[in-house]
Amino acid sequence: MEPKPAKTSMVNRGLFSMRPVVAQIDRQTILLLGVFVALVAFFGFTRDTFLTERSITSMAFQLPEIGVLALAMMIPILTGGINLSVNAISNLGAVLAGLFLVKLVPQEVVSAQPALYVLLAFSIVLVIGVVTGIINGLLVGYIGVPPILATLATMTFFTGISTGLTGGKTVTGFPDQVGYIGSESFLTIPIPFIIFVLVTVLTYILLFQTSFGFKTRMMGSNPTASMFSGVNNRTVIMRVYIVSGIFAAITGILVMSRTMSAAIEYGSTTYVLLTILICVLAYIVPGFGNVFNMFLAVLILQVISTGFHMVLLGVRGSSFFKDFSWGVLMILIFIINYFMRGKKAQE
Amino acid sequence: MTEEILRVENISKRFGGVVALNNVSMSVAKGETCCLVGENGSGKSTMIKIISGVYTPDEGDIFIGGNHYKKLTPIESIREGIQVIYQDFSLFPNLTVAENISINQQLASGKQFIKWKDINRIAEEGLARINISVPLDVTVETLSTADRQLIAIVKAVLADARILIMDEPTTALTQKEIASLFKIIDDLKSRGISTLFVSHKLNEVTEIADRTVIFRNGVKAMDQDAKGLDVKTMEFYMTGRKIETESISFGKVDITSEPLLQVENLNLKHGYFDINLELKPGEILGITGLLGSGRTELALSLFGVMPADSGKISVQGKEVKIRSTEDAIGEGIAYVPEDRIREGLFLDQSINDNIVVGIIDRMVSRFGFLKNTQKRIEGENWIKRLELKTPTGALPAKSLSGGNQQRVVLAKWLAENPKILILNGPTVGVDVGSKADIHELIRSLAREGLGILLISDDIPELMQTCHRILLMRGGRIAEEFKREEITENQLNTELIGASAVNG
Numbered sequence: 001m002e003p004k005p006a007k008t009s010m011v012n013r014g015l016f017s018m019r020p021v022v023a024q025i026d027r028q029t030i031l032l033l034g035v036f037v038a039l040v041a042f043f044g045f046t047r048d049t050f051l052t053e054r055s056i057t058s059m060a061f062q063l064p065e066i067g068v069l070a071l072a073m074m075i076p077i078l079t080g081g082i083n084l085s086v087n088a089i090s091n092l093g094a095v096l097a098g099l100f101l102v103k104l105v106p107q108e109v110v111s112a113q114p115a116l117y118v119l120l121a122f123s124i125v126l127v128i129g130v131v132t133g134i135i136n137g138l139l140v141g142y143i144g145v146p147p148i149l150a151t152l153a154t155m156t157f158f159t160g161i162s163t164g165l166t167g168g169k170t171v172t173g174f175p176d177q178v179g180y181i182g183s184e185s186f187l188t189i190p191i192p193f194i195i196f197v198l199v200t201v202l203t204y205i206l207l208f209q210t211s212f213g214f215k216t217r218m219m220g221s222n223p224t225a226s227m228f229s230g231v232n233n234r235t236v237i238m239r240v241y242i243v244s245g246i247f248a249a250i251t252g253i254l255v256m257s258r259t260m261s262a263a264i265e266y267g268s269t270t271y272v273l274l275t276i277l278i279c280v281l282a283y284i285v286p287g288f289g290n291v292f293n294m295f296l297a298v299l300i301l302q303v304i305s306t307g308f309h310m311v312l313l314g315v316r317g318s319s320f321f322k323d324f325s326w327g328v329l330m331i332l333i334f335i336i337n338y339f340m341r342g343k344k345a346q347e
Numbered sequence: 348m349t350e351e352i353l354r355v356e357n358i359s360k361r362f363g364g365v366v367a368l369n370n371v372s373m374s375v376a377k378g379e380t381c382c383l384v385g386e387n388g389s390g391k392s393t394m395i396k397i398i399s400g401v402y403t404p405d406e407g408d409i410f411i412g413g414n415h416y417k418k419l420t421p422i423e424s425i426r427e428g429i430q431v432i433y434q435d436f437s438l439f440p441n442l443t444v445a446e447n448i449s450i451n452q453q454l455a456s457g458k459q460f461i462k463w464k465d466i467n468r469i470a471e472e473g474l475a476r477i478n479i480s481v482p483l484d485v486t487v488e489t490l491s492t493a494d495r496q497l498i499a500i501v502k503a504v505l506a507d508a509r510i511l512i513m514d515e516p517t518t519a520l521t522q523k524e525i526a527s528l529f530k531i532i533d534d535l536k537s538r539g540i541s542t543l544f545v546s547h548k549l550n551e552v553t554e555i556a557d558r559t560v561i562f563r564n565g566v567k568a569m570d571q572d573a574k575g576l577d578v579k580t581m582e583f584y585m586t587g588r589k590i591e592t593e594s595i596s597f598g599k600v601d602i603t604s605e606p607l608l609q610v611e612n613l614n615l616k617h618g619y620f621d622i623n624l625e626l627k628p629g630e631i632l633g634i635t636g637l638l639g640s641g642r643t644e645l646a647l648s649l650f651g652v653m654p655a656d657s658g659k660i661s662v663q664g665k666e667v668k669i670r671s672t673e674d675a676i677g678e679g680i681a682y683v684p685e686d687r688i689r690e691g692l693f694l695d696q697s698i699n700d701n702i703v704v705g706i707i708d709r710m711v712s713r714f715g716f717l718k719n720t721q722k723r724i725e726g727e728n729w730i731k732r733l734e735l736k737t738p739t740g741a742l743p744a745k746s747l748s749g750g751n752q753q754r755v756v757l758a759k760w761l762a763e764n765p766k767i768l769i770l771n772g773p774t775v776g777v778d779v780g781s782k783a784d785i786h787e788l789i790r791s792l793a794r795e796g797l798g799i800l801l802i803s804d805d806i807p808e809l810m811q812t813c814h815r816i817l818l819m820r821g822g823r824i825a826e827e828f829k830r831e832e833i834t835e836n837q838l839n840t841e842l843i844g845a846s847a848v849n850g
Contacts, residue, residue: 209716211707218704221693228652228690229704229759230676287695 025292028283031336032296035329039300043307050310057190061182063302064196065254065267066274067295071203072247073275074294075240078207079220080286081140081147083244087271088158089132090252091264093125095162097252098171098262100124101178114175121178125249125256132158133245134238141237155272162264170263174256182257192254196298199250204291206243216240221287274301277330283337304329350377351410352541353398353429353510358407360393367393368404369565375510375543378536382552382573383545385562386585386748386778391545394562395512398543399431400424412509428509432516436499440488445470447487448501473501477531493524500531504540511535512543517551518775521637522842529555547585547778549578561585586780597830598794600630600814605664607798608680608767610649613658618644619822622658626767626798631789633809634802635842636819642802643685645819646769649800650682651675662767676705679766683756683773685802691756692744699726699740702758729758733788750781757788768792771802786812806838818842 043050069086076083101110101121110117132154139150181191207213215236219226227233256262281297282290308325354374360367368390375381385391396402398409400421409416411427438447449469453461470483479501481494490498496516503511517525532542532555546552552559556573561584569584608626613619619641626632636642647653649660651669660667662678669675675682684690693701703710703722710718710725726740733754737747744755753773760768770789774782789812793799803809809816810830818826818841826841 205716209719211711211717214700214704214707214717218693218696218700221696222689224690225693226704227672228650228682228684230672230763231704232671232673287693 026290028290028293028337029296031333032281032293032300035333036296036300036303039303039307043303043310047307047310050307055306055310057185059302059306060190060193061258062306063298064190064192065251065258066271066278066301067196067298068199068247068254069251069267069271070275070278070294070298071199071291072244072251073272074279074282074284074289074291075203075207075216075244075247076147076151077279077284078216078286078289079237079240080223081237081240082151082276083136083241083248084148084151084272085132085136085155085158086244086248086251086275087267087269088155088162089129089245089248090255091262091266092132092158092162093128093249093252094256094262094266095166095171095264096128097121097124097256098174099165101175102171102173110175114177118175118177118180122253125252126246129245129247129249129252130242131245132248133242136245137238137241140241141234159264166262166264168264170261172261174260178257179260180257182254182259192258195250195254199247200291200295203247203294207289207291212236212239217287217289220285274326277301277326280330281333300329301326351375352377352412354410355394355398356408356410358394358397358404358409360390360397360402360404366565368397370407371562371565371567372407373560373567373570375541377509378539378541380532380536380542380544380555380557382556382559383543383562384547384549384552384559384581384585385568386547386750386780389562389585389778390565391562392514393565395431395514395543395545398424398512399429425506428507429512430503430506430508430510431512431514432496432499432503434514434516434518436495438487438495438498441486443484443486444481444490444498445483447498448473448505451502451506469505470501473505476504477501477534479531491524493520493528496520496528497531504535508540510541510543512545514545515547516544517546517548522839525551549581552581553578563587585778597790597814598629600627602627604628606661607663608649608800609659609661609664611659611661613645613648613655613660615641615644615648615653615655618648618653619819622824624817624824626800628796628798629793630815631793631799631801631813633813633816634800634819635804635806635809635816635838636825637804637842640819641822642819643771644822646682646771646800646802649675649769650680652682676763676765679764680769681760681763681765681767682769683753683760683771685771685775687749687752687756687775691759692752694745695743697726697741698730698735698737698744698747698755699723701744701755702726702729702740702762705759705763725762729762733758733761734784748778748781750777750785753777753781753785757785761792765797767798767800769800769802772805773801773803774805774808782808804842806835806842809838810835 040051049055069090072086073083098121101117105117136151136154139145139154140147181195184191186194207216215226215231218229219231219233219236223233255266259266278294278297278301281300282293284294304325351374356372358368358371371390371394383391383394393402397404397419400419400423403418409419411429414427416423439450442450445466449466452469453466467483474480477497477500479497481490481497487495487498500511516528520528532544535542544552544555553573553576559569559571559573559576559581560567561569561581563585604627606625607628610622610624613622622645624632634642634645644653648655649669651671651674654670660669662680667674667678669678688694693704699722703725707717710722712718723740730737730740735747735751735754735758737751744752747755773789774785777785786808789799789801801809801812813830816828816830816833816838817824818828828838
């Protein structure tokens with residue numbers, strides 16, 4: 001019945017074969033690389049301050065938050081779902097951890113062993129990521145609520161909890177150790193950026209080197225067929241939203257650490273829209289996603305954001321122009337994609 | 348000679364490097380029923396799309412009613428009286444019959460307000476033209492496939508069709524409905540409306556065609572008067588080879604052996620009642636019956652998709668509970684679904700990934716990483732074993748023809764190494780050549796000791812593969828036949844007899 005056992009040892013010497021890494025480079029990668037180079041060249045020539053160490057470092061500190069959050073958005077999209085509650089999860093985690101440090105544990109206890117309590121606080125954020133992920137997973141996978149409605153509801157719900165606990169006020173007064181991740185560098189590379197790279201690599205491994213990722217992508221392609229193939233769609237969905245929740249929680253830690261505060265309004269819906277924009281740029285569709293393209297898309301958005309900030313420094317309504325430029329970029333990418341893939345779609 | 352209404356000359360069409368049509372000419376005369384026959388991927392669909400203006404040919408000319416076109420747009424094609432009835436009929440399921448029939452006239456009139464009286468009048472006239480009656484005020488979604496098809500035909504006739512193109516119109520119809528469809532086609536003929544009937548069911552073609560055109564690999568292989576043309580000749584032109592049906596070798600079934608699968612008093616509300624059956628190792632058991640006879644529900648219960656309400660299922664003498672697909676797979680049961688595209692395949696994913704999806708958990712290293720190379724090799728082994736026609740397993744499954752797609756679904760299940768294989772309509776939409784290959788594969792699997800449940804309403808298929816055949820009627824097993832004790836015709840009569848009982 002079974003075909004002869006395959007000889008795999010020759011090629012498969014490493015932990016996992018490297019072939020699929022190369023397969024990550026596709027047409028969209030080339031398009032995004034082109035856009036990235038063009039933008040860097042444009043801002044680099046027009047602004048002396050753009051390609052300086054200071055500006056590059058500041059970009060590397062800023063982009064990891066939205067980058068990790070975008071990966072939290074990407075994984076549900078691969079299954080044909082979406083997670084609108086990512087930012088609400090970040091803030092809920094940060095708020096709870098913040099309250100733990102400031103209100104729940106007496107200050108003298110915290111200051112006696114600050115490192116321990118900061119680690120505990122960060123663990124709380126991650127636990128919140130798992131719990132919120134389970135709630136989303138239950139709603140989508142087991143009760144069958146359409147993901148866009150389920151996560152819209154949980155977005156409001158999680159934000160509501162944060163608001164109730166803080167009364168809408170910003171939580172501050174953390175021990176200095178909280179700020180370590182958000183403000184320090186390791187070998188001149190900002191630690192948030194290292195974390196972003198690590199999460200990106202982790203996402204790649206999850207999606208392309210584990211059976212969970214394989215099932216996730218197959219389910220995204222055709223959930224009926226995956227069910228008929230013996231894939232337990234519910235478990236896959238549950239895991240997808242838990243991973244999404246954990247990634248959102250990591251963003252919560254990054255934000256908390258950089259700003260030394262926690263608040264419900266941080267990022268708000270703009271962040272959710274930006275993560276979707278990144279997924280669109282990276283051409284993430286159910287069943288197919290490219291982590292490398294996600295990385296490029298995040299870089300592009302940061303370059304636009306910083307570049308426009310410099311160009312329009314002091315101009316009234318400059319923040320409006322940033323949103324405007326993101327919108328223009330999104331439409332441009334749609335048009336380019338139409339011409340690149342239009343012919344293929346016709347056949 | 349009769350008046351020619353449509354003629355295409357020296358049509359060629361390429362998609363990328365693939366030649367879909369190569370220098371093909373054909374014509375349709377007024378009032379003629381022309382059958383266009385060919386395997387999947389032979390260029391039939393491309394030709395339809397060229398005639399209806401969806402594709403522009405790379406080379407060649409189109410003449411319709413004396414007008415010459417180099418490029419034909421869909422609008423021009425419709426103006427020239429070419430109407431295509433696609434397999435999905437392009438109707439609005441939430442609108443009523445009357446609205447669906449009259450919608451084109453309503454849109455064409457450009458009026459902002461709707462006159463309900465007009466809608467009903469147009470619909471009544473349309474139905475009267477082809478002499479059928481369907482209630483006007485029910486929504487289309489409640490109608491049977493056959494009735495929906497009639498509505499689509501009425502729409503086409505009302506649009507002053509001169510040529511009606513029907514793409515595989517009989518796929519979802521029962522024998523009785525097919526007969527009445529053929530009557531309508533004859534009726535249209537008497538009014539001078541031509542039909543281009545696209546099919547690969549050859550027995551239907553012999554029944555309805557005035558002239559038969561056969562495509563093979565993008566070229567016209569045959570074009571001749573249908574009189575005296577038999578199925579064997581057509582098969583030869585379609586496949587370029589002779590299909591052997593005489594030298595079939597059936598595996599022997601040891602009737603004393605312990606049954607692989609035993610079903611006792613199985614019930615499912617609104618599905619089937621009181622089902623008892625036994626399947627021995629090496630046996631191919633056919634289950635036939637019309638749509639709605641409960642055959643698919645029974646299969647889905649055995650595979651855990653629609654768990655049974657009551658009754659007993661035993662595998663190799665041991666009673667088992669099957670509440671989910673995972674349970675069924677755990678017991679060594681595999682199911683090749685009816686709807687290959689929707690339930691069986693991940694069209695955009697690679698062929699290899701499609702094959703290994705069921706056994707992916709076995710392809711994980713100690714550290715939890717996927718063995719991507721082993722995955723590829725497993726896929727390519729199956730591609731070789733089942734003689735799948737593809738340059739590489741890395742291509743998406745949608746790049747394959749119907750027969751090869753079905754092999755991918757089979758490979759997926761064989762890779763699981765099942766004991767019991769349930770096949771639901773394994774050769775629906777599969778061309779003749781692949782069909783014979785798939786039948787031989789099924790028989791060889793049984794010879795290796797698998798128990799196979801084959802659900803099908805294709806009588807020749809059942810006769811060429813099964814040891815025993817169960818006939819289901821209204822959710823019950825009505826009769827059981829041994830293959831040696833019944834002929835194709837008798838079985839056909841029994842099956843249609845069932846339709847009379849079912850209403």
